[in-house]
Amino acid sequence: SENSEYNAAKEGLAFVEGRIQEIEEILKTAQVVENQNNNHQVEVGTSVLVEIDGKKELFQIVGDFEADPLNKKLSHTSPIGQALVGKKVGDWVEVEVPAGKIKYKIV
Structure with a gap:
């Protein structure tokens, strides 16, 4: 029925909006880290x-x-x-x- 499609679309929208909020929170605390790996150790980004x-x-x-x-x-x-x-x-x-x-x- 039309209502079930509408409700499914609303649920999908709510999920996407929630995900946007999660990503925005992550981006608020994200930091760019310069790779200064002069000691040849394994680290994030290598x-x-x-x-x-x-x-x-x-x-x-x-x-x-x-x-x-x-x-x-x-x-x-x-x-x-x-x-x-x-x-x-x-x-x-x-x-x-x-x-x-x-x-x-x-x-």
């Missing part, structure tokens, strides 16, 4: 090449709202992100995942 069981994978460490694990963009607060942040080339990290522990070497 790409990191790791080796897992002889296979190499390139991850990008990002903020929570940019995270997209399917496209290798890992949040710095994710288990893998937390393990990698602060480490350098040559370091090994071990990450606890549901299937067990995974060892990564930063290359």
